[in-house]
Amino acid sequence: MNGSVSSRQAAETAGGMPVSELDAHWQELLTVALLGTDRRDPPSPLVGPVGDVVTDAVRHEPSARMLADVATCAAVRRAAFLPGPPADRLAPPAHDPRPICPPEAVTTWRDLTDHWPVLVDEWVLTVLHRGWRLPADVTVALLADSGRDPVRRARVVRAAGPVAEWVLDHLPSLRTGGVAGGGSGGGRRVDRATPSDAEVLSLPPLVVPPDLEPLLAADALTFSRRLLPGFHEGRFGASHRPVLVHLFARCRVEVLPVAAEGLAAVDPSSPSSGLAHVLADLVRARTRLHTTLA
Known part of the structure; x- marks a missing residue:
């Protein structure tokens, strides 16, 4: 210009x-x-x-x-x-050898943001663990959404790489007192306390009642035998939704196909059918999260 x-x-x-x-x-x-x-x-x-x-x-x-x-x-x-x-040209961000995550994965992220934000942390971590990097527009949105959460901010910066540092340098309003650093392209820049690698590379815990906690690590057969009969018998209602959302959002990925099949089989006349329908949508969204980033 x-x-x-x-x-x-x-x-x-x-x-x-x-x-x-x-x-x-x-x-x-x-x-x-x-x-x-x-x-x-x-x-x-x-x-x-x-x-x-x-x-x-x-x-x-x-x-x-x-x-x-x-x-x-x-x-x-x-x-x-x-x-x-x-005017001086803007210097481009440093090179990042990782490929940008596929467009269908970005579409899934937008759907999660709109309907199942509880799964967004897992989406970002999956991008990071599977060797993808975030597109620039997704990086900006996630940095803005991270607010003052230093762990989420550091996770986004790692998943975005040098682009995140470049964005934060040119849009300082996105720093919002959080953390910027740890991208694959260079050193760490810290605005506040630096989260540990364990915090950044693991999912934040969600509240699950003690009697359901064993199901977080259960295999598909144990999970289905323990939980799904409650839907068929109508024992779950709207008051159970928050804890069951947390459970299905943090159970093992291998459980999802069996869970989707079991939830779809709940009798429409069951008092739990509405909740089963909602949770089935969450399970499908979480399945897409992993398949589009495979």
Whole structure:
């Protein structure tokens, strides 16, 4: 992008007259335009080339003469500006050899953001663990969403690599007191306390009741035998939704196909069918999370 400087700063005349005179005349035209020609007469045309153009227009009405005067002065004022020196080009971010995650994975992320934000942390970690990197637009959105959470911010920076540092350098408002550093392209820059690798590379815990905690590490058969009968028998209702969302969001990935099949098989007449339908959507979303980043 080119900057611009006014030649009026370097030249004494523009359009054949002193620049200060042209500016003063322009200000008078602006004043009359605001008040209206019925309340104040337009200023007399300037002496010189600008005035000659207005006079040659042979306008009889004050408003018509003023329009010609405004058009002429505007052209002269625009012509009085010269392009400045080219602005320095932005330096690109450092090279990151990791491939950008596939478009279908980004589509899944957008769906998770809208419908299942509880899964976004897992999506970012999966990007990181499977050797992908975040696109720039996703990086900006995730940095903005991380707020003051230093762990999430550091996780996003690692998954984005040098692009995250580049974005934070050019959009300092995204720092928001969090952490920036640890990308694959260079050293760590810390704005606040630096989270440990264990914090950054693991999922944040979700609240699950003690009686359901064993299911977090259970295999598919144990999970289905222990949990799914409760849906068929109508023992789960709306009050169970938060803890069951947490359970299905943190159970082993190998459990998901069996869970999806079992939830889809719940009798529509069961009092738990509505909750089963919601959780089945979560299971499908989490399955897409992993398949699109495979």
